[in-house]
Amino acid sequence: MSDIEFIDLRVLCCVARLSSFVAAAQELGISPAYVSKRIAELERRFGVTLFHRTTRRVHLSTQGEAAYAWARRILADVDGLATEMSNAQAAPSGPLRVSTSLRLGRNHVSPILALLGKKYPQLEIWLELVNSRMDMIEEGIDIDIRVGEVSEQNLIAQRVVSSERILCASPAYLAKRGTPAGVAELARHDCLLFRGRDQPFGVWRLEGPGGVESIKVSGRAGSNHGDIMRNWALDGYGIIMLSDWDVAADLDSGALVRVLPNHAQPADVMAVTTTRSASSAKIRHTVEFLVAQLREGPYSLRAKGP
Numbered sequence: 350m351s352d353i354e355f356i357d358l359r360v361l362c363c364v365a366r367l368s369s370f371v372a373a374a375q376e377l378g379i380s381p382a383y384v385s386k387r388i389a390e391l392e393r394r395f396g397v398t399l400f401h402r403t404t405r406r407v408h409l410s411t412q413g414e415a416a417y418a419w420a421r422r423i424l425a426d427v428d429g430l431a432t433e434m435s436n437a438q439a440a441p442s443g444p445l446r447v448s449t450s451l452r453l454g455r456n457h458v459s460p461i462l463a464l465l466g467k468k469y470p471q472l473e474i475w476l477e478l479v480n481s482r483m484d485m486i487e488e489g490i491d492i493d494i495r496v497g498e499v500s501e502q503n504l505i506a507q508r509v510v511s512s513e514r515i516l517c518a519s520p521a522y523l524a525k526r527g528t529p530a531g532v533a534e535l536a537r538h539d540c541l542l543f544r545g546r547d548q549p550f551g552v553w554r555l556e557g558p559g560g561v562e563s564i565k566v567s568g569r570a571g572s573n574h575g576d577i578m579r580n581w582a583l584d585g586y587g588i589i590m591l592s593d594w595d596v597a598a599d600l601d602s603g604a605l606v607r608v609l610p611n612h613a614q615p616a617d618v619m620a621v622t623t624t625r626s627a628s629s630a631k632i633r634h635t636v637e638f639l640v641a642q643l644r645e646g647p648y649s650l651r652a653k654g655p
Contacts, residue, residue, distance in 0.1 A: 353394065355427065358420040360387045361399065365417045368406045391416075418487060425489065426625065441631040442471030448485075449494040452575035452595060453618075454478040457650060458494050461642040465635065472631075480573045485623050491632055493621040494639065496592060505627050506619045507636065509643045510650050513613040514590050516555075517605040521585040529588075532562040532612060539587030542571030543578045553590055557612035592616055597651035618643065618650060 363373040364384065374381040392399050399413035409417055449458045454476060462474050477483070477490065485493055485504065499506035522539075529535055532555055542551055554563045568587045572578055575595060582589040583604055589596075593613075599605040620640055626632045643650050 353391070355424070357387050357391050358424055360384055361391060361417060361420050362424060364388060364400065364407065365409050365413065368408055370407060421489065422486065440471060441469045441634045443631065444473045444475070445492075445631065445635060446475045446477065446488075446490050447492045447494070447635075448477040448479060448483055448488075448490045450496065450575075451478050451480060451573075453494055453496070455576075457643060457648045458639070460648045461639060461646065464642065464646075465638050468638070469634070485621070486625070491622065491626055491629075492636060492639070494643075495619055495621060496616045497619070498617075499619055499621055503624045504621050505624055506621045507640065509618040509620050509640050510594070511617050512592050512594060512615075512650065514616045515593050515596070515610075515613050516588055516590050516608040517582060517596050517600065518588045518608050519583055519585045519604065520606055522582075522587060523606060523608075525585070529608060532557070532564050532609065535564050535566050535588065535609075538566075539568040539570075540566035541568055541578050541581055541587045541589045542566070543573070543575065543589070543591065553614070555609070555612040555614055557609070562612075590614065592618075594618075594650035 360373060360377065363377055364370060367373050367376065370384045370388070371381050374384045377384070388399060395412070395416065397412040397416075398410050399416055400407040401410055447458065447462060455478070459476055462476055466472055466474055477488075482495075482501075483490055483493070485491075485501075494509070496512070516535075526538060529538060532553075535553065540553070551565060551567065552563055553566055554561060556562075570581055570586055572581075575591060578589055578591065579596065579599070581587070583599065588608055589605075596605055600607060620636050622632055622636065642648060
């Protein structure tokens with residue numbers, strides 16, 4: 350790392366996070382003058398301006414944003430090494446960042462993480478619920494629980510459960526509009542459009558006896574939230590495509606009926622980590638706990654076996 354010290358990177362990260370030399374100095378237990386000196390030295394060595402200064406606050410420049418991202422990754426590696434060496438046999442502790450989709454997070458992952466927190470009270474858990482894929486390394490995410498294939502480099506995926514997205518509608522809707530006999534007939538129906546983290550909007554790809562078929566669908570309503578889509582389907586607004594574990598209870602009760610039961614879209618649930626964190630005992634413990642609970646625990650996914 351040339352002659353740049355780790356303290357310089359910690360100062361950089363602290364100033365960037367707090368947008369203040371004074372606040373960073375207070376948090377780090379050093380003087381504001383020393384903070385200013387370390388940042389000035391970094392700027393001299395890099396040959397760029399890392400922070401724009403005003404009388405009230407400082408904020409990162411474009412080059413500062415890049416330096417901040419690199420500094421966070423370097424410090425995370427160093428801190429991770431120290432934690433791994435000192436706590437290899439100890440109970441998991443420290444910060445843990447998990448991301449997942451809204452419905453998976455609310456109904457399954459969040460209560461499981463609550464159980465994990467009770468088992469390992471030294472963990473500091475943050476759960477990020479998002480509808481789009483995140484850059485796990487850039488955002489500092491340790492584990493992502495996602496639906497669908499994992500294609501990004503530097504990521505490791507473990508299948509939690511095998512699952513698929515299926516088509517459903519309420520009995521009232523089907524009584525009014527009829528039941529489609531094939532994939533092509535979906536184009537003439539009201540289809541509830543859900544924008545998931547790995548789905549093209551308005552195009553349904555279904556595997557069936559004749560192979561893979563794609564159909565452009567449309568309808569009067571759409572959303573990026575699974576609860577809203579499910580409620581609209583229950584109210585008879587149209588045909589929905591959601592994961593089998595997401596509508597299992599509605600199918601059991603008869604509130605929803607499966608449409609085109611020989612067609613589905615593969616959508617396995619995966620636990621994803623970065624290659625960098627794969628050796629972390631904390632991450633291994635957490636992934637094992639999440640996988641076990643999502644398969645068999647009280648908040649498990651009702652899907653086909655792994």
